[in-house]
Amino acid sequence: MTRRASILAYSLVLVLGLLGLQSWGIAAARVQKHVIAAIEARTGLVVSKLDRAEIALLPLPRISLSQVGFSQRDGQVSGQALRLKARARILSLLAGRIDFDRIDLVSPQIDVAVAPESDGLSDWLAPPLDYLQGLRGQSRIVIADGSIFMRAQGAVRTILRDVNLILDEREAQDSLAVAGSLNWRGVPTEISLLWPVAGTRGRTTLSVNAPLLKLQFDGTRSSSPESTTNGHLTLSTPSLPDLLGWFGEAPRLAAAVGTFNLSANAQIRPHDTALTNVVARVDDDRLDGALNLAMASGRLSVSGTLAGAQLDLGRLVSRMDTAGLDGSPGAAALPFDAWTAEDIDLRISADAMRLNGAKLNDVATYLLVKKGRFETGILRANAYGGSVKGRLLAVTTPGGIDVKLVGGLDKVNFGQAGADLPQFARLSGSGNLQLSLDGLGRSLPEVIGSLSGxxxxxxxxxxxxxxxxxxxxxxxxxxxxxxxxxxxxxxxxxxxxxxxxxxxxxxxxxxxxxxxxxxxxxxxxxxxxxxxxxxxxxxxxxxxxxxxxxxxxxxxxxxxxxxxxxxxxxxxxxxxxxxxxxxxx
Known part of the structure; x- marks a missing residue:
């Protein structure tokens, strides 16, 4: 090729490149139907409206839609975006068809329809997961600076803000992979999820990193005969009450726990989670055992058995929310419904336990809570050369809260106890103490005023x-x-x-x-x-x-x-x- 011919060829390529880089505006009505169909096929979303479409061919073929409205065909997922950008595959174009390997939603507002009775994060996430699982495949979908509204019959149940997520490209049998960040209820959160959407068994991972929660899960999920996920779970939070409050829960008894760390093997089913080989750390105290969490008729149930070398029970009790336990005249009614809002059946034992200064050994305690019933006690404990037992039972009745308190000290050395309990510091000797009390009332003063025993x-x-x-x-x-x-x-x-x-x-x-x-x-x-x-x-x-x-x-x-x-x-x-x-x- 002569020098003149080379210059002409390079000039032609440069002109074509500049033309390809230039965005050419065309009317929305003239956007070819198969382009919109390709977007629907790779996202599951139908483009319902747009103000303007722009196409660029070089350096990579791409389309940009402005002020886009979109929705799933059944209307469960819908929304609008400031811009939708799709990057086409060159090989597909050469084969005479349009396909996209990446689709960006810029500043979208996405509405997800949830069931009216749904009130938890798992219920809210089910519709978008169902939508993604229903796709035969998808391009890489990037959500930039978006918002997701969970609505039940038009009412907003919760909002995810500052959503920046990447959904990896996948085919029909591939797992769904999502990673990115969002802000939920004022807490910035980083998430990463691998979720199998097809077949009977697949790897499942979840990572959540937020100021209130560090969570890691690695396991497998199967869908036959029912959806079951098995794996290893680790969780840590600087404050369990604050963490539960973030999820919209406020159990009164959770106020006893501060820093909480958990490691366990988990089996997760739709309304039941079984935790085995549990290693739980409550502040600096370690407890080992097994736990089970279940949800029935909107009521949380927690049961299990835990054991440890030591436990500061007094510290837990001191953190309890004692609103309604003011013994002064005119005090408010006991918040018994709040105290019995969850079903609890916990058995906790420890080699050594502290309770408001008292040192107990070989302790077995329990907590039983049902609707309208609260019971706790010490089944056994050794203390200061003797033994200790106690039981507190409170039950709702038409006349108020029926309270029964039974306790006893057997062969306890009061001189040794006085070293830890100032109220016994004046007294020594070995002896016994027995008490049995009953009371009835709607407030603590009423209960005290009715005590007999x-x-x-x-x-x-x-x-x-x-x-x-x-x-x-x-x-x-x-x-x-x-x-x-x-x-x-x-x-x-x-x-x-x-x-x-x-x-x-x-x-x-x-x-x-x-x-x-x-x-x-x-x-x-x-x-x-x-x-x-x-x-x-x-x-x-x-x-x-x-x-x-x-x-x-x-x-x-x-x-x-x-x-x-x-x-x-x-x-x-x-x-x-x-x-x-x-x-x-």
């Missing part, structure tokens, strides 16, 4: 610190005028201490309550108002033999009562001065 305490071979009743008795027998000096210091050793109380309509009445030691006996009698949390009691200190009696009064708030000597209640020599009030703190 019994409480009994028995101790042996112990001491009461902060008081010297034995020394006081001996001095009073020798010289009553000096009896009240320094009796508020020291210790009082006792051989036995017993207390028995009956409770009727919130009023506790003592009977047969006394402490006895070497040369003395202290008797206590009177009553306490549980609703008012006030004591009105009297005590008498007297020798084991003899007629001398030293009277005291015990009055004031239950938490901080005042013990006061009552000199006017006894015959005494002139000049004996009564004791000043002594706070029991």
């Amino acid at each position: 019994k409480i009994s305490l028995s101790l042996r071979q112990g001491e009461l610190t902060g008081f010297a009743f034995g020394d006081l008795m001996r001095r009073a027998e020798r010289n009553p005028g000096l009896a009240l000096r320094d009796w508020r210091q020291g210790r009082t050793a006792f051989e036995t201490a017993t207390a028995n109380a009956s409770i009727t309509h919130g009023i506790l009445t003592l009977s047969d309550t006394q402490m006895a030691g070497a040369g003395y006996r202290l008797s206590l009698f009177g009553s306490a108002s549980l609703p008012e949390r006030e004591l009105d009691m009297a005590a008498v200190l007297q020798p084991a033999t003899g007629a001398l009696r030293l009277p005291f009064s015990l009055r004031g708030p239950i938490e901080t009562p005042t013990l006061e000597f009552e000199p006017e209640s006894m015959l005494r020599p002139a000049g004996v001065i009564g004791g000043a009030p002594l706070p029991l703190r």
Whole structure:
């Protein structure tokens, strides 16, 4: 080829290239029907309207539609986009047909019709997954800066914003692969999904990365005889209540859990998920076992068995939402419906457990919740040389919430317990405590005001610190005028201490309550108002033999009562001065 011919050939190619790069506007009515049909075949969406179509041939054949309206044939998925861009395959064009390997939806607003009764993420995602599974194949679909509206009978149920997703190209038997990012309920989220859409078995993976959730799942899915997915699941969240709130759930009991991590083998069916080989971390405590989650008639059910080396149960209880448990007069009704909104059957055991300072060993606990019924308790626990058991049951009745509380301590060393529990710090000795209470009401004050039952305490071979009743008795027998000096210091050793109380309509009445030691006996009698949390009691200190009696009064708030000597209640020599009030703190 001569130099002149080469220049002419290169010039011709350059002109053709420039012409190919130029977008040529044509009327929408003149867009060939097979181009629109090709878009429908590779997306499953019918182009229902457009303002303008542009075609460019070089460097790659492509079509651009402006202000596009589209919909699935059954109307379940529809929407509009600022622009639809489709890139044609060159080999297909050379073969005389149009096919696209990539279709971009720019700034689309997509409407997805969901069932009116749907209220969860899985229900909302089912229609678009069904739509994609129904395609015989698809081009790579890119959604850029879009929004997806889930609507039920025209009402918006939820919105996915800032949607930037890539759906990989696939043929009829290939799995659906989706990756990208979106913003749901104000939380930016990155997702990646591999979902089999054909055949009886296929690999399934899911990855979710958001501030509230890190989730990984890798397994297989089969559709026969029912849709079942098996695989390994890992999940972590800095706050379980916040995570559930993100999904629109607010179970009251979930407030007990802070940081939560889970690793398990999962079997997922339409309304049931079984987790085995569970390793759950609640804050810093590890629990192993099995769990099952199910949904029936819109009600969540959680059941399972977990065991661990240690668990801080007190920390969990302290986080609980106690709204409605204000014991002051006029408090609101107990939110019992919220407390029993889910079905729960959990059995948790731990080698060591802490409960508001108390240290328990070899503990087995349980939690049973049904609609209108709440039950929890300690089936067994070793504590301070003895054992502990307890049960709380609350049931809805026409008259309010029927509450039953039963508990007991057996052969517990109160001196050892006092090192961890300040309320027992003054007391030592080994003994038993039994209580049985019943109450009925719509608020906590009503329940307390209706309480009836019994409480009994028995101790042996112990001491009461902060008081010297034995020394006081001996001095009073020798010289009553000096009896009240320094009796508020020291210790009082006792051989036995017993207390028995009956409770009727919130009023506790003592009977047969006394402490006895070497040369003395202290008797206590009177009553306490549980609703008012006030004591009105009297005590008498007297020798084991003899007629001398030293009277005291015990009055004031239950938490901080005042013990006061009552000199006017006894015959005494002139000049004996009564004791000043002594706070029991």
